[in-house]
Amino acid sequence: MLMWLRMAPALHLIFLLIIHRVSSADWAVNYIHSRICALKNSSVIMSCTFTYPTRHQIKKVFWTKDNVKDIEPTDLSKDPEYSQRLQYLGDKQQNCTVRLSHVTKKDEHQYYFRFITNVPNEKWTGKPGVHLSVTDLQLESPERVTEGDSVRLTCNSSCKLTDTPTFIWYRNSHTLTEGTTGDKLILISFREEYAGRYRCAVDGHTLTSPEVYLNVTYPPKSVSVTISGSAVIMSGDSVTLSCSSDSNPPAEIHWFKGETFVGSGRILNISKISSDDSKKYKCKAKNDHGVKYSAAVTLNVQYPPRNLSVTISGSAVIEYGDSVGLMCISDSNPPALSFSWFKENQSSAVGSGQSFSAVQSGRFYCEAHNPHGAQRSDAVTVTVHQHAERNIIIIITATSGGLFIIIIIIILCLIKKQRSVKCEGLTLTQNDLHSAPGSAGDALYASVNPKKGRAAECRDAEEIQYATVQYHRDTQMKREEEEEQRQCDDTPVQQPDQDHSRPNTETVEDSCAVIYSSVR
Numbered sequence: 001m002l003m004w005l006r007m008a009p010a011l012h013l014i015f016l017l018i019i020h021r022v023s024s025a026d027w028a029v030n031y032i033h034s035r036i037c038a039l040k041n042s043s044v045i046m047s048c049t050f051t052y053p054t055r056h057q058i059k060k061v062f063w064t065k066d067n068v069k070d071i072e073p074t075d076l077s078k079d080p081e082y083s084q085r086l087q088y089l090g091d092k093q094q095n096c097t098v099r100l101s102h103v104t105k106k107d108e109h110q111y112y113f114r115f116i117t118n119v120p121n122e123k124w125t126g127k128p129g130v131h132l133s134v135t136d137l138q139l140e141s142p143e144r145v146t147e148g149d150s151v152r153l154t155c156n157s158s159c160k161l162t163d164t165p166t167f168i169w170y171r172n173s174h175t176l177t178e179g180t181t182g183d184k185l186i187l188i189s190f191r192e193e194y195a196g197r198y199r200c201a202v203d204g205h206t207l208t209s210p211e212v213y214l215n216v217t218y219p220p221k222s223v224s225v226t227i228s229g230s231a232v233i234m235s236g237d238s239v240t241l242s243c244s245s246d247s248n249p250p251a252e253i254h255w256f257k258g259e260t261f262v263g264s265g266r267i268l269n270i271s272k273i274s275s276d277d278s279k280k281y282k283c284k285a286k287n288d289h290g291v292k293y294s295a296a297v298t299l300n301v302q303y304p305p306r307n308l309s310v311t312i313s314g315s316a317v318i319e320y321g322d323s324v325g326l327m328c329i330s331d332s333n334p335p336a337l338s339f340s341w342f343k344e345n346q347s348s349a350v351g352s353g354q355s356f357s358a359v360q361s362g363r364f365y366c367e368a369h370n371p372h373g374a375q376r377s378d379a380v381t382v383t384v385h386q387h388a389e390r391n392i393i394i395i396i397t398a399t400s401g402g403l404f405i406i407i408i409i410i411i412l413c414l415i416k417k418q419r420s421v422k423c424e425g426l427t428l429t430q431n432d433l434h435s436a437p438g439s440a441g442d443a444l445y446a447s448v449n450p451k452k453g454r455a456a457e458c459r460d461a462e463e464i465q466y467a468t469v470q471y472h473r474d475t476q477m478k479r480e481e482e483e484e485q486r487q488c489d490d491t492p493v494q495q496p497d498q499d500h501s502r503p504n505t506e507t508v509e510d511s512c513a514v515i516y517s518s519v520r
Contacts, residue, residue: 026053029096029113029126037133037159038103039207045089046130047097048113056117058092064125065109073114073125081106096126103134133159137209139200145190146289147218153185155200155209166203172196190216192248219290220247225283225297234372235275235303241268243283243294251285275301275333304373305332310366310380317383323357324382328366330375336368344379358382 032047052058063086064073076082082100090096096113112129116122135158145151155167169176169185171194179186187194195216201208223245233239243253243266255263258279262268270277280296313325330336341351344363350356358364363379 026051027124029124031113031126031130033130033162034128035131035133036162037135037157039157039161039202039205040104040134040136041102041207042205043099043101044103044107044132045097045099046111046132048090048126048130049094050096050113050115050124050126051094052115052117052124053122056119056122058115059118060116061088061090061092061096062114063088063098063111064114065111067110067112067125067127067129073112076111100132103132105134108132108134135159135161137200137202137207139198139209139212141198141212141214145195145214145216147190147192147216149190151187151190151194151214153187153198153200153212155183155185161202165205168201168203170199170201170208190214192216192218215248217248217289220245220251220285220287220292222246223283223285223292223294225281225294227297227299233273233299233301235273235301237273239270239273239277239299241270241281241283241297242266243268243285245283245285245292245294247285247287247289249287251287254284254286256282256284270299273299273301275303277301278333300333302333302372305330305336305368305370305375307331308366308368308375308377310364310377312380312382316381317385319385321359322384323359326356326358326364326366326380326382328354328356328368328377330368332368332370332372334370336370338369340367340369341365342367342376360384 029048029050036044036046038044046063050061062075062077064076066073076086077088085101087099087101088097089099092115096115098113100107110129110131112125112127114123114125138156138158140154140156142149142151153169155169165183167180167183169180176185179188183200185198185200195214197211197213199209199211223243226242226244227233228240228242229237241255243255245251245253253264253266254261255265255268257277262281268281268283278299278301280298282296283294285292285294307330309329311327311329313327316324318324326341328339328341330339336354339352339354340349341356342348342365343350344365350364356364356366361382361384363381365377365379367374367376
């Protein structure tokens, strides 16, 4: 009996445990997902089923987030924060599914399903409930992208989304399809055109990640120089050069005139430009990724002719008939279009062209012209020897050849022949002339001045004899001479023939001999 009494509490405890097991098996709530990760602003469905003893009837079902002992949980459908967003999709028999819309971070809680039966104090709260996490989307990207790199973008969330999502990728609001793999976007050999604003989203949801700008970096390229202002640059103008380059980050700019550094910055100003600045300019663009030079540009500085001078080819002193070459040297841009030559103290030009041949004495200068003006040079002196004129006659006679010489010989022969005939008819010497007053010729000779060494030459009939004869006549002699002249005019004179035979007219010829007052 005593032993029975000792065993009774233990048996009572076992009985109670058996009863509790049976009761627990009849009361249950089964959740499809104990943890749910949802996108912000999306709708969340928490699905579950419940069981209870068959002798009971369900009077009330609801969802709550309270689980405080001895405190009746709050029905969320009665809570203002949930009443408009919570929708019960289940029933009162078995299904306890609910939908919560437009979830936010404040909705992150543990949610429970609770039901109450018709039996007093027979009610049940399903544990452990459903834990809801709310996440947004974040785009993971490299901080720095260099041209040519392979770039990977990842669409991240703070928790793993319960539903397997389909990700959508955007660049500058345009949907991308190539390179997408789930929550990743892979861009191989990144180029400048890939730079832009990227974001990701989940298909079926309006939520997108914040934009990420991919700023690709690359060395300078497309470096060029432009010249502002007039197309024609005149000496004294101001010129502005601009250097442009495509680079990221922006490049530092340095200027070079030939190989000499002349400045920095994208703009190079040259004030009062001169012809010395007519050289090649280029700019250098440099950043952390490389260096590149522009093509060289030449500043074509134009100006009127200047620094004119005349150069002489050979000697400035020449013989008559020769010429000296003169060349006009001009510094101008564009080159001089025309040249004019002038002789000092003459208003009109004596020649044109860059070169000129001077054939006379004087001081000569040139003028050069281009579209921007003209300038004259200093004069140079050219001297021509005047005695060269006789030399020229001799040269011309010598170079005329045998024809001219033959003509002279023929003339001399004819004169010699005629003079020989006359000398035979009249031989007159200086002694005869001095002893002749009152002789047969009735001529009174005052003086006879023969040329030196020429008297004997007449007798040899080799040359013409020259002498000066002066005589005095009285009136009677003059009348006798006029009468004699009339007789000579009426008397025929026979010329010697080829065999030099003399006709019988000697007396006539002797009496009619001509008295010369002057023969040269």
